[in-house]
Amino acid sequence: MKTLNPLDATWLFVDSARTPMHVANLSIYSLPEDAPDNWVGEMVAELRQTRAFAAPFNLRLTSARLKSIFPTWSETDDIDIDYHFRHSALPKPGGERELGVLISRLHSHPMDFTRPLWECHLIEGLENNRFALYVKMHHSLVDGVGGMRMLTKMLSFDPAARDLPPPWSVGTGRDGPRPPRPDAGRTPWDKLRAGLRRQGESLPELSRAFGDIAREAVKHETPDWVLPFQAPVSILNKPVSAQRRFATQHYELDRIKKVARAAGVTVNDVFLGLSAAALRRYLGELNQLPEQSLTAGLPVSVRPADDEHSGNAITFIISSLHTEIADPVERLRAIRASTQAAKEHLQGLPKAGINNYTMLYMSPYVLQMLTGLGGRMRPMFNLTISNVPGPDRPLYFNGARLEQMYPVSLLSDGQALNITSVSYAGQFNIGFTGCRDILPSMQHLAVYTGEALEELEAETKARRAA
Amino acid sequence: MKTLNPLDATWLFVDSARTPMHVANLSIYSLPEDAPDNWVGEMVAELRQTRAFAAPFNLRLTSARLKSIFPTWSETDDIDIDYHFRHSALPKPGGERELGVLISRLHSHPMDFTRPLWECHLIEGLENNRFALYVKMHHSLVDGVGGMRMLTKMLSFDPAARDLPPPWSVGTGRDGPRPPRPDAGRTPWDKLRAGLRRQGESLPELSRAFGDIAREAVKHETPDWVLPFQAPVSILNKPVSAQRRFATQHYELDRIKKVARAAGVTVNDVFLGLSAAALRRYLGELNQLPEQSLTAGLPVSVRPADDEHSGNAITFIISSLHTEIADPVERLRAIRASTQAAKEHLQGLPKAGINNYTMLYMSPYVLQMLTGLGGRMRPMFNLTISNVPGPDRPLYFNGARLEQMYPVSLLSDGQALNITSVSYAGQFNIGFTGCRDILPSMQHLAVYTGEALEELEAETKARRAA
The missing domain is CATH 3.30.559.30 (Nonribosomal peptide synthetase, condensation domain)
Structure with a gap:
């Protein structure tokens, strides 16, 4: 069981039905030349076999009920891959419009906080022999740069490379979740208060910087x-x-x-x-x-x-x-x-x-x-x-x-x-x-x-x- | 603004994130003979033009926040048809398995209680030139028999009939929601208590029936x-x-x-x-x-x-x-x-x-x-x-x-x-x-x-x- 650092915990704290705090990456691929008709289907079936889960894909909230009060992560191997990895398709003509509509829907769906907080959707039927991958994750598990690193780690510069593992087997490359800070265990509120209190101990240069903001607000120079x-x-x-x-x-x-x-x-x-x-x-x-x-x-x-x-x-x-x-x-x-x-x-x-x-x-x-x-x-x-x-x-x-x-x-x-x-x-x-x-x-x-x-x-x- | 009758209100009362109280009908159609490639797409575009909404498709909870306390319906014309009517597709091969997976997902998604409580999904890509219609509605608006009546009212015995209106323009055929009962305005709890109290006024025959249940429970004859x-x-x-x-x-x-x-x-x-x-x-x-x-x-x-x-x-x-x-x-x-x-x-x-x-x-x-x-x-x-x-x-x-x-x-x-x-x-x-x-x-x-x-x-x- 691992305590979240306060910044990660904040994303759970402000998560609500109207403001779900998940982010996603949408990537679009063209099929290899001479790919047979069932290329995507075969790949989906193969990826689905890979049931090794790297962090943060193997992390689950210890209690979904307590997500906003005292969130902690537990590692789990009991992951329903058919739930998290979803094969979808676009209606014809499978253009940017149809893709945008589907992504809008997928991104509006709330996550299930009783499960690891990620979904991976492989979407076939894009025109011009393309498919898309939409990988959705709660912001408490990953930030923009981390998500980009995760995606690129899954890919290869080599067009000939095959049998690449799915994102959930690669992970962010860290051994586990972000290590808790020394003040972990306090709620985000505690941390926020402490952060604001620490401003009193700022360096003189910093005080000057805030002086600049304050002066500018008044004088508008x-x-x-x-x-x-x-x-x-x-x-x-x-x-x-x-x-x-x-x-x-x-x-x-x-x-x-x-x-x-x-x-x-x-x-x-x-x-x-x-x-x-x-x-x-x-x-x-x-x-x-x-x-x-x-x-x-x-x-x-x-x-x-x-x-x-x-x-x-x-x-x-x-x-x-x-x-x-x-x-x-x-x-x-x-x-x-x-x-x-x-x-x-x-x-x-x-x-x-x-x-x-x-x-x-x-x-x-x-x-x-x-x-x-x-x-x-x-x-x-x-x-x-x-x-x-x-x-x-x-x-x-x-x-x-x-x-x-x-x-x-x-x-x-x-x-x-x-x-x-x-x-x-x-x-x-x-x-x-x-x-x-x-x-x-x-x-x-x-x-x-x-x-x-x-x-x-x-x-x-x-x-x-x- | 219309008060729900207590039976309808009960479905809102017991609705929760884990136990959403919506029901649906899944119907499967084969394309007309010689239907062109864009038949489904054209029909979707045409149906989407029909923005006349019959009850119960035009009913919205007056306050989504009060849904379980004192639910009332309001009629509305301000309906975002692109939200409620959705065009989807199955991945290949588009068999019963793929359809079952998609319906499982759609049926798991909670409804948005700030909007009229229905969704209509037209799903293309079923093998053997077929498509499906998944119509989902909150149980407070419709029961099994009502849903069946709604669906069949939308359809025709005549294979030559064209320009049939979409389900949301047909409705259940009632002029509006179920009329409130004389004791409307009380909460489902009040009603339930009253119902149980009324048992005391039962007919003698009814008492005998319960006597039978009680005797059977003891003697097991x-x-x-x-x-x-x-x-x-x-x-x-x-x-x-x-x-x-x-x-x-x-x-x-x-x-x-x-x-x-x-x-x-x-x-x-x-x-x-x-x-x-x-x-x-x-x-x-x-x-x-x-x-x-x-x-x-x-x-x-x-x-x-x-x-x-x-x-x-x-x-x-x-x-x-x-x-x-x-x-x-x-x-x-x-x-x-x-x-x-x-x-x-x-x-x-x-x-x-x-x-x-x-x-x-x-x-x-x-x-x-x-x-x-x-x-x-x-x-x-x-x-x-x-x-x-x-x-x-x-x-x-x-x-x-x-x-x-x-x-x-x-x-x-x-x-x-x-x-x-x-x-x-x-x-x-x-x-x-x-x-x-x-x-x-x-x-x-x-x-x-x-x-x-x-x-x-x-x-x-x-x-x-x-």
């Missing part, structure tokens, strides 16, 4: 720097319902790089620019575009290069999406100024104090989730936009080429939309996870993101020519 | 008559988990009639005999066959021929399955004696008192459900075996012939298996709904039921020849 709670009220920040929508978009990474170079911004800035353009248009059509610009929370890795710990090393910066600006190139440059101001503040911080900084900076957000106040008070930022680095070379599963992969994320009250991208072998893939009842026709957001890149390409080209 | 709570302890009567298994079996009705004639029993007795044979073998292989015979609760319609009320007119009789007898024909005759003894007692009852009789007879069962004691006390009977009459002539939906239909039932704590059959156009179709964790490889039960008929055919033939 750096107009590009967005502080928490400067987000406008929007439909993106209502309490969410239990059902999800999922949509995808993907580009050649080179197209984004080209626009970034032409406009003198980063790839991530272009990603924000595309999201901003799509949101401006989508919310505008719904008559729900706030006058003041939307703001986005951006998770940023702050792990030093020589840090080998597997634990959490993420902080957030907040950037303006400048959805009040009509011109796409001007908007992109304003976004650039905003992300730079936020990063400069972050870089001025001492590395040693970064966790305490994150805790204080993010604590109102965490508190909103823990207290269930999300969607009922002013949002810290309007939505999360995240960029997860993926493998840069083509990967294969038993000879099937990994064509694309997408993250499927989670929502909480007050955060009804998540846009996360992942790069892979020269691609830039975006997954949109949204609340079904707040965001009608969310597929349009993905389409508009695609059209926004065409617009930026045309505009940057035209301005350079002029 | 009619050995074939099974009383409540004479069931042995078995795995069928444990508390259930949230996940379901579903399996099917179907026969030509003539085969069952022939065996019934040869053995001098009814069609329903043969159905019980087949279930008994399969259970004896299945539980025997699990080393879980009780020494004492299993007993079954059989819903019996007690509606007089001249009664036009649409309300509930069902009572239960309890029959022994005589799983302690090894010989199949001898077992069948013993079952016959048991059902006859129970029916004779029932026929001795005055029609006017039948509802009170049912209430008292069944109240321990209802109380087990209401108090959550199911699976923790001696079961009233080991499982429910039910026989729903269906249409006797072939039916069509937009030219697609209805081939088979199956009921998918509900479970409660202490009732981990339900076997329900429905007759249709010369067929006898059986649906097995079971608890996933209590009944491993439940598909075997269906297979054994099939083999049991072959055995009964051979045995009755051999004995007649002898």
Whole structure:
């Protein structure tokens, strides 16, 4: 029996029927050349035979009833593989639309807390001889980077490699769950209180950093720097319902790089620019575009290069999406100024104090989730936009080429939309996870993101020519 | 806003994550001859256009939060058809096995109590040019007979009929939900207490009937008559988990009639005999066959021929399955004696008192459900075996012939298996709904039921020849 570390436990604590805290990875494969008709069926049957379970696939909550009070993991070998590994199919024509609808459904289904908290769905019937793998896991077991590592560990750079083991036999590669911290055994609430108390013991540099935030909040000397709670009220920040929508978009990474170079911004800035353009248009059509610009929370890795710990090393910066600006190139440059101001503040911080900084900076957000106040008070930022680095070379599963992969994320009250991208072998893939009842026709957001890149390409080209 | 009648409200009251109280009908169709490749897709698109909703499809709980305390229905036009009407597909080869797995999953998913409590899944990809329709509804909105009426109202005897409306536009045919009774507005608890209190005002004949039960319990003069709570302890009567298994079996009705004639029993007795044979073998292989015979609760319609009320007119009789007898024909005759003894007692009852009789007879069962004691006390009977009459002539939906239909039932704590059959156009179709964790490889039960008929055919033939 193992106690969860407080960060992992938080995901169980805030889990509810309306805000299930599972995340997933959707990967799409093309069949090997000359694959016979029953290739997928045969592979499913073979994978199903592999009943060795690596952590975290062999972990179960010791008591599902106590999940939010005092969660602990137990290892188990008694796993009903037919329950966790599911073979599904798409109706014809098996296009992106049918796949999006099925993923929306699968991602809306709650997990069964009496079993290990993962599901693996192999989906056949995608047009052009493809199949998909949707691997869903509770966020208390894995984070975005861990999930990516898990998936890539399952795959091979070698197209000729066969008999690759299924994800549940590979695991994250750690010997077990994250080791408990010295203060394990206390509830997430205890830990949160302790974290807030520790702020009093911060380093002098850190105090200066908070001084900067406080001064800026009053004097507003750096107009590009967005502080928490400067987000406008929007439909993106209502309490969410239990059902999800999922949509995808993907580009050649080179197209984004080209626009970034032409406009003198980063790839991530272009990603924000595309999201901003799509949101401006989508919310505008719904008559729900706030006058003041939307703001986005951006998770940023702050792990030093020589840090080998597997634990959490993420902080957030907040950037303006400048959805009040009509011109796409001007908007992109304003976004650039905003992300730079936020990063400069972050870089001025001492590395040693970064966790305490994150805790204080993010604590109102965490508190909103823990207290269930999300969607009922002013949002810290309007939505999360995240960029997860993926493998840069083509990967294969038993000879099937990994064509694309997408993250499927989670929502909480007050955060009804998540846009996360992942790069892979020269691609830039975006997954949109949204609340079904707040965001009608969310597929349009993905389409508009695609059209926004065409617009930026045309505009940057035209301005350079002029 | 309409108050539910107490019987309907009870289904909401006992609904829980582990014991969701929805029921479903699974119907299988063969495509019209020369149907083009996109026939199903086109029909789905057309049906989706029909956004007129008849009761009970337009009813939503006024407050999902108060569902178990003071449930009332509101009518709504704001229905997200893409949520309720779902297009799915089976993986290859699209046989009975793949269909059973998908139905098991769909039936395990809880309903969203913030929306009208129904889902309609059109499933393509069944082998031999077939598709399936799985219509799921909360039991508070519909009962078995009502569901059958709803389905058949949607269909046509005419293979040439086209542009038939979807189930949600047809409804049960009533103008609205069941009218509230004079004592509506009280909670199910109040009603139950009142019902039990009313027993004191029973007719003299009814008192005599209960006297018979009491005397029999002490003296045991009619050995074939099974009383409540004479069931042995078995795995069928444990508390259930949230996940379901579903399996099917179907026969030509003539085969069952022939065996019934040869053995001098009814069609329903043969159905019980087949279930008994399969259970004896299945539980025997699990080393879980009780020494004492299993007993079954059989819903019996007690509606007089001249009664036009649409309300509930069902009572239960309890029959022994005589799983302690090894010989199949001898077992069948013993079952016959048991059902006859129970029916004779029932026929001795005055029609006017039948509802009170049912209430008292069944109240321990209802109380087990209401108090959550199911699976923790001696079961009233080991499982429910039910026989729903269906249409006797072939039916069509937009030219697609209805081939088979199956009921998918509900479970409660202490009732981990339900076997329900429905007759249709010369067929006898059986649906097995079971608890996933209590009944491993439940598909075997269906297979054994099939083999049991072959055995009964051979045995009755051999004995007649002898």
